Amino acid sequence: MDTSRITVNEDAALSSGDDAYQRIRRDIISCRLSPGTIVTEPALMAAYDIRKTSLRIALTRLAQEGFLRSRPRKGYQIAPITLRDVEEVFTLRAQLEPLAARLAVGRVDLDRLRDLEAACRVQHPVLQLNDQIDVFMDANKAFHLAIAAACGNARLHHTLAGLMDEMSRLVALGFGVQKTKPEIKHNHNAMIAAFEEGDARRVELNARRHIETFQAMTLEKLYASLAETGAAIPVAGPGSWR
Amino acid sequence: MDTSRITVNEDAALSSGDDAYQRIRRDIISCRLSPGTIVTEPALMAAYDIRKTSLRIALTRLAQEGFLRSRPRKGYQIAPITLRDVEEVFTLRAQLEPLAARLAVGRVDLDRLRDLEAACRVQHPVLQLNDQIDVFMDANKAFHLAIAAACGNARLHHTLAGLMDEMSRLVALGFGVQKTKPEIKHNHNAMIAAFEEGDARRVELNARRHIETFQAMTLEKLYASLAETGAAIPVAGPGSWR
DNA sequence: CCTGCCCACGTAGGCTGCTCACAAAAATGC
DNA sequence: GCATTTTTGTGAGCAGCCTACGTGGGCAGG
Numbered sequence: 321m322d323t324s325r326i327t328v329n330e331d332a333a334l335s336s337g338d339d340a341y342q343r344i345r346r347d348i349i350s351c352r353l354s355p356g357t358i359v360t361e362p363a364l365m366a367a368y369d370i371r372k373t374s375l376r377i378a379l380t381r382l383a384q385e386g387f388l389r390s391r392p393r394k395g396y397q398i399a400p401i402t403l404r405d406v407e408e409v410f411t412l413r414a415q416l417e418p419l420a421a422r423l424a425v426g427r428v429d430l431d432r433l434r435d436l437e438a439a440c441r442v443q444h445p446v447l448q449l450n451d452q453i454d455v456f457m458d459a460n461k462a463f464h465l466a467i468a469a470a471c472g473n474a475r476l477h478h479t480l481a482g483l484m485d486e487m488s489r490l491v492a493l494g495f496g497v498q499k500t501k502p503e504i505k506h507n508h509n510a511m512i513a514a515f516e517e518g519d520a521r522r523v524e525l526n527a528r529r530h531i532e533t534f535q536a537m538t539l540e541k542l543y544a545s546l547a548e549t550g551a552a553i554p555v556a557g558p559g560s561w562r
Numbered sequence: 563m564d565t566s567r568i569t570v571n572e573d574a575a576l577s578s579g580d581d582a583y584q585r586i587r588r589d590i591i592s593c594r595l596s597p598g599t600i601v602t603e604p605a606l607m608a609a610y611d612i613r614k615t616s617l618r619i620a621l622t623r624l625a626q627e628g629f630l631r632s633r634p635r636k637g638y639q640i641a642p643i644t645l646r647d648v649e650e651v652f653t654l655r656a657q658l659e660p661l662a663a664r665l666a667v668g669r670v671d672l673d674r675l676r677d678l679e680a681a682c683r684v685q686h687p688v689l690q691l692n693d694q695i696d697v698f699m700d701a702n703k704a705f706h707l708a709i710a711a712a713c714g715n716a717r718l719h720h721t722l723a724g725l726m727d728e729m730s731r732l733v734a735l736g737f738g739v740q741k742t743k744p745e746i747k748h749n750h751n752a753m754i755a756a757f758e759e760g761d762a763r764r765v766e767l768n769a770r771r772h773i774e775t776f777q778a779m780t781l782e783k784l785y786a787s788l789a790e791t792g793a794a795i796p797v798a799g800p801g802s803w804r
Numbered sequence: 805c806c807t808g809c810c811c812a813c814g815t816a817g818g819c820t821g822c823t824c825a826c827a828a829a830a831a832t833g834c
Numbered sequence: 835g836c837a838t839t840t841t842t843g844t845g846a847g848c849a850g851c852c853t854a855c856g857t858g859g860g861c862a863g864g
Contacts, residue, residue: 335816335817335818336817336818336819337622337817337818360843360844360845361844361845361846362843362844371818371819371820372819372820373615373618373817373818373819373820374817374818374819376615376619376845376846377618377619377622380579380619380622380623381622381623381626384623384626384627385626386717386720390845390846391844391845392825392826392827392844392845392846393825393826393827393828393843393844393845393846394827394828394844394845395844395845396845407715408715408716408717408718409717411661411715411718412658412715412717412718412721415657415658415661416654416657416658419653419657473649473650473653473654474650475628475650475651475654476650476653476654478628479654479721577845577846577847578846578847579846579847602814602815602816603815603816603817604814604815613847613848613849614848614849615846615847615848615849616846616847616848618816618817632816632817633815633816634815634816634817634854634855634856635814635815635816635817635854635855635856635857636814636815636816636856636857637815637816638816
């Protein structure tokens with residue numbers, strides 16, 4: 321008999337569908353699955369060692385999130401990345417994160433925030449540059465989501481989590497925010513200081529400024545990457561995406 | 563042979579899974595599926611005349627949207643409605659709709675907007691009170707989404723569409739916004755007037771004021787409904803939802 | 805009569821094997 | 835060499851089956 325799936329779940333109670341969903345999602349965000357490419361069900365079944373039913377459920381969820389698009393009888397297209405995407409994601413972040421930060425005043429765990437900021441600064445000389453960026457992006461995401469979680473609005477937190485993931489994907493494509501870290505650190509520390517004071521207006525202002533700084537950096541890197549590689553980043557998709 | 567599913571699609575190209583998803587979603591939003599209740603797969607298969615595979619895909623999507631929760635080996639629980647939900651949804655609307663309105667200045671079709679506002683005012687004496695409200699909510703949703711669609715930010719539009727649906731569900735539970743229509747009409751017309759002028763700041767202000775007005779009305783109705791029916795609306799769920 | 809245990813049932817979730825409609829590619833006919 | 839037909843591969847759906855497990859009712863022991 322097949323003994324490979326007898327009460328697997330090594331440590332966490334994770335269904336096969338959820339597991340596949342998260343793994344594929346991670347690969348899309350890290351651009352291991354290149355934007356714009358088309359993958360087929362059989363290929364994915366083999367790559368992720370999962371059966372059709374679970375795969376289809378995972379793909380449906382990803383399609384709803386906008387990471388995928390089902391092209392009937394052709395395959396599934398990984399969502400392409402356009403400059404408009406960058407603009408949209410950062411516009412929403414700039415509108416929602418200051419709100420979350422303001423609501424989190426007096427509720428966020430400052431010690432944890434300081435730890436997470438420090439985690440953004442950790443250097444792993446062993447890792448390659450690309451992985452190093454992944455580590456930074458994860459730590460950065462954790463820093464911002466800690467604030468979003470403390471704001472008390474679950475929907476706001478959930479929306480921001482999705483935006484952070486999309487942003488990570490954009491950054492993963494235009495690899496390289498390494499030189500930007502000092503400025504990020506300054507921004508993060510300014511936010512922490514404002515939280516310490518409990519000054520909601522200053523918290524909000526610093527949050528907004530930070531998003532705008534990061535957006536400018538990301539756009540700069542993306543344009544540079546665009547100039548290098550030629551037309552790697554489509555300005556607009558062929559049809560109306562979504 | 564089975565001839566019941568040979569090129570169905572009476573008028574639109576709609577897959578069985580999408581169809582089931584939309585029908586169940588509509589029933590959740592209209593509270594025909596009561597918040598908090600638990601339904602089982604076999605019951606849903608029979609009720610919507612759909613097979614297990616398609617149903618599971620539809621339910622997974624709904625669960626990701628937060629309309630459902632999978633309770634393994636017990637069934638699927640329709641998301642309960644709490645006062646916190648009302649607060650969260652309107653907080654996000656109040657933050658995002660003014661932004662969408664501002665971005666839509668000079669891009670929104672004013673004639674279409676006037677038509678949609680008029681649609682909010684249409685009276686259907688034939689319909690029952692509850693259906694009458696549904697018609698109003700749909701027209702109101704169309705009005706606001708027309709603005710969101712014109713803002714040029716697809717993610718913002720998508721997020722607002724989801725929030726409008728959640729809001730419709732809250733209203734459907736605390737049935738009755740009928741007395742509030744004149745004030746809504748005034749607000750809508752003020753927004754249209756601001757769009758005509760092209761005054762972004764006034765558009766934004768009117769949008770924010772409108773959301774706040776509507777939130778106050780909804781909360782009032784919900785509290786009244788709460789007082790009437792006793793503890794129909796749980797203030798907080800037993801466990802952490804989502 | 806009460807109490808605690810145990811097993812059958814119903815459930816979500818997963819897998820396999822099939823069918824169908826359709827589009828693109830390949831093979832075939834002229 | 836071009837048009838037509840056939841083949842292939844795809845997403846999508848359905849049906850039957852299995853597994854793990856929580857729940858509740860019946861049953862035995864006190």
